[in-house]
Amino acid sequence: MAILAPTDPASPYHPENIRAGHNLPEDTLVHFPSDWLNALPLDALFERNAPVHLELGAGDGSFLLQYAQAHPEWNFLGVERLLGRLKKIDRKGRSAGLRNLRAMRVEAAYLVRHLIPVSSLDAVHIYFPDPWPKKKHHKNRLVQADFMKTLHRSLTPGGCLHMRTDNVPYFNHMLEVMEASEGFTPVEVPAELKSFTTDFERHWNSLGIPTNYTSWQKV
Ligand SMILES: C[S@@+](CC[C@H](N)C(=O)[O-])C[C@H]1O[C@@H](n2cnc3c(N)ncnc32)[C@H](O)[C@@H]1O
Numbered sequence: 467m468a469i470l471a472p473t474d475p476a477s478p479y480h481p482e483n484i485r486a487g488h489n490l491p492e493d494t495l496v497h498f499p500s501d502w503l504n505a506l507p508l509d510a511l512f513e514r515n516a517p518v519h520l521e522l523g524a525g526d527g528s529f530l531l532q533y534a535q536a537h538p539e540w541n542f543l544g545v546e547r548l549l550g551r552l553k554k555i556d557r558k559g560r561s562a563g564l565r566n567l568r569a570m571r572v573e574a575a576y577l578v579r580h581l582i583p584v585s586s587l588d589a590v591h592i593y594f595p596d597p598w599p600k601k602k603h604h605k606n607r608l609v610q611a612d613f614m615k616t617l618h619r620s621l622t623p624g625g626c627l628h629m630r631t632d633n634v635p636y637f638n639h640m641l642e643v644m645e646a647s648e649g650f651t652p653v654e655v656p657a658e659l660k661s662f663t664t665d666f667e668r669h670w671n672s673l674g675i676p677t678n679y680t681s682w683q684k685v
Pocket of ligand 1: 522523528545546572573594665
């Protein structure tokens with residue numbers, strides 16, 4: 467049996483066939499690449515050239531939708547592995563008429579390592595990543611020294627990484643990793659960013675658990 471390239475309309479991996487298989491509408495904001503091995507053409511993805519902000523583990527898009535609405539001059543890409551949450555981002559983004567927002571179903575580290583072009587991101591947002599509290603599971607955490615090297619490469623000079631978590635041990639781990647990462651300097655967390663809360667943040671704050679913030683700039 468012949469193996470069809472994902473660019474072939476008959477291939478089950480053609481973006482249009484994946485979209486239909488996921489019951490997403492034709493005007494979906496969810497993007498399925500036809501090439502999973504080379505860098506994404508970001509200008510083509512957004513149909514324009516503008517600074518790009520990436521959110522990893524975007525959940526239901528509560529942060530991204532507010533931020534994209536406040537900054538129509540920037541492009542926003544949200545990455546989420548759960549289809550149900552991606553569908554929420556898609557539905558809310560389309561009903562808000564957001565033209566500067568795209569979402570992708572892909573593993574966050576894979577995306578940054580293989581699909582994000584070098585020096586292409588003005589900012590990366592990582593909010594309330596899964597904390598993996600058990601020591602034997604720490605290796606599953608998104609924030610790792612190696613991953614920060616990859617993120618550094620994907621940021622533009624002067625680009626920023628913003629992180630938040632309710633989990634104090636994970637927050638301390640984030641600080642340790644960042645302090646040991648070359649090419650980053652700590653910066654003040656922009657007040658505007660803090661005004662856009664996430665779904666998980668609201669949940670933890672409602673239980674009296676505060677948000678820990680940290681922001682770093684590529685130097
Ligand atoms: C604790 S939730 C936080 C969601 C959102 N950032 C918020 O603050 O409301 C973590 C999210 O990251 C997603 N996630 C976890 N690991 C991921 C990975 N490796 N790649 C993509 N998404 C991931 C999960 O599906 C989940 O929606």
